[in-house]
Amino acid sequence: xxxxxxxxxxxxxxxxxxxxxxxxxxxxxxxxxxxxxxxxxxxxxxxxxxxxxxxxxxxxxxxxxxxxxxxxxxxxxxxxxxxxxxxxxxxxxxxxxxxxxxxxxxxxxxxxxxxxxxxxxxxxxxxxxxxxxxxxx
Numbered sequence: 741x742x743x744x745x746x747x748x749x750x751x752x753x754x755x756x757x758x759x760x761x762x763x764x765x766x767x768x769x770x771x772x773x774x775x776x777x778x779x780x781x782x783x784x785x786x787x788x789x790x791x792x793x794x795x796x797x798x799x800x801x802x803x804x805x806x807x808x809x810x811x812x813x814x815x816x817x818x819x820x821x822x823x824x825x826x827x828x829x830x831x832x833x834x835x836x837x838x839x840x841x842x843x844x845x846x847x848x849x850x851x852x853x854x855x856x857x858x859x860x861x862x863x864x865x866x867x868x869x870x871x872x873x874x875x876x877x
Contacts, residue, residue, distance in 0.1 A: 744772045744871060745815060749836070750823040753778030753808045755786040755846050757823050760860050761806060762799045767861065768868035775814040782808040786846055792853050819867075 748760035757776035764774030785801060785808055793799045824841035840863055845853045 744819060745817040746772045746774055746819045746821065746867070747811075747814055747817040748774070748776045748821050748823060749778065749811065750776075750844070751778050752780050752782050753810075754782040754784075755789045755844060756842050756856060756860065758785045758801055758806055758808070759789050759793060759857055760821070760823065760864065762793055762801045762804065763797070763857075763861055763864045764867075765804070766797060766799055767864050768871075771868045771871050772819075775817060776806070777809050777811040777814045779811060781810055784808065788846075788850070788853055792850060792857060796854070796857065821867075 746764060748757040748764070750757040753776055757778065761774045761776035764772065768774070785806060790801050793801055819837045820835075822836045822839040824839060824843065840860075842856055842859060843852075845856045
């Protein structure tokens with residue numbers, strides 16, 4: 741069975757969507773392929789996200805080759821998830837399958853980051869469970 745392709749989308753592709761891509765690969769890589777992208781790109785991904793993902797999950801997003809990228813740089817996906825744009829969500833060429841409505845922790849405390857990271861972890865595992873249930877495996 742071919743794995744589904746899941747994209748985690750936010751405007752800058754520097755924090756929440758990057759964490760979701762990394763957690764998707766780490767926690768559900770056997771079920772779906774994870775991508776992240778935005779309508780704008782940043783010179784580097786959020787360094788607090790990089791540090792905290794390494795501390796709490798042992799995931800080094802930069803060493804794993806993650807970088808801020810545009811929607812046009814990822815393959816066509818089966819599932820698109822908005823991380824929660826408090827402005828207008830970007831148009832990505834298809835409608836979003838879900839909007840996780842997560843606040844951007846950029847510039848906030850480590851505790852705020854950890855709260856968002858845990859919520860992303862929970863939702864990635866829920867998505868993994870749903871996809872496994874739909875395949876009957």
